[in-house]
Amino acid sequence: MLVTEGIRNRIGVAVRERVFPEPASPRGKGPRIPEAERWFSADRPIRQVHDDCAMFVGGVAAVLLQSLHPLTMAAIADHSAYRSDPWGRLRRTSHFVAATTFGRPADARAAIAQVRAVHEHIAGTAPDGRPYAASDPHLLTWVHVAEIDAFLRAYTTYGGKRLGQAERDGYVTDMARIAAELGVPDPPRTEAQVAAAIERYLPELSGTPQAREAARFLLFKPPLPLIIRPIYGGLAAAAVSLLPPWARRELGLPSLPRAEAVLVRPAGQLAVNAIRWSLPARRP
Numbered sequence: 001m002l003v004t005e006g007i008r009n010r011i012g013v014a015v016r017e018r019v020f021p022e023p024a025s026p027r028g029k030g031p032r033i034p035e036a037e038r039w040f041s042a043d044r045p046i047r048q049v050h051d052d053c054a055m056f057v058g059g060v061a062a063v064l065l066q067s068l069h070p071l072t073m074a075a076i077a078d079h080s081a082y083r084s085d086p087w088g089r090l091r092r093t094s095h096f097v098a099a100t101t102f103g104r105p106a107d108a109r110a111a112i113a114q115v116r117a118v119h120e121h122i123a124g125t126a127p128d129g130r131p132y133a134a135s136d137p138h139l140l141t142w143v144h145v146a147e148i149d150a151f152l153r154a155y156t157t158y159g160g161k162r163l164g165q166a167e168r169d170g171y172v173t174d175m176a177r178i179a180a181e182l183g184v185p186d187p188p189r190t191e192a193q194v195a196a197a198i199e200r201y202l203p204e205l206s207g208t209p210q211a212r213e214a215a216r217f218l219l220f221k222p223p224l225p226l227i228i229r230p231i232y233g234g235l236a237a238a239a240v241s242l243l244p245p246w247a248r249r250e251l252g253l254p255s256l257p258r259a260e261a262v263l264v265r266p267a268g269q270l271a272v273n274a275i276r277w278s279l280p281a282r283r284p
Helices: 002-019 045-050 055-066 070-079 086-102 105-119 137-158 165-182 191-204 209-220 226-242 245-251 257-278
Strands: 123-125 131-133
Touching: 002 086, 002 226, 002 257, 045 086, 045 137, 045 165, 055 070, 055 086, 055 137, 055 209, 055 226, 055 245, 055 257, 070 123, 070 131, 070 137, 070 209, 086 105, 105 165, 137 165, 137 191, 137 226, 137 257, 165 191, 209 226, 209 245, 226 257
Parallel strands: none
Antiparallel strands: 123 131
């Protein structure tokens, strides 16, 4: 029993150190935000999706999918410390998701303003000679729809509760509220609109050398302690299995439907459940 509890604590600490921002006060000691003051109420689908450990799979899938736009990937390669400080970037993303999903309107808008300020300084030239800017509404839209697609796929496969179509569309509508504040023009508000938007981007997408290098690092080379490497392996394999076949081909990743059904999905579920088991009951 003590051995099991020790393993659980070690996994939980390793996950928290890499994903969650440092709290401003000791765990459980900070003031709880009254529900009436939150930007999104407790019954909104965004709260259900973003409070589930399936987000660990969805986050990896989202980055892989987003990297397929050459200009987005060039911005990541030139301005992101994903190789030298991957967990710092993850913690900042985690803070943004938490602030915009569970915080007050002021918390959410402060996090959004911070991201917009960073985007204003991210610009350059891609390897193919085209200029890019992180504040470009066209690129912001791609990042947004790729994220929604990945998060919904992950929650549908590994989430704790079922989402009906009305709730799925409600999730897209909730995300549109954040996207509009970030500068996405007319963000989609239904799952069908997300699918249509991704379809429109297909001619622009490509598995560039930068994208394939990022995928290899993310899937096979992230710096991790031994205790969570098997769990991360399950999450990574599950994330790849969520990608559309065309995305896997572009990134040079295998597509083995039979093996995925028999091996990858159970391994992904086991990894998600292991994270749920390792983390104490969380308050947003």
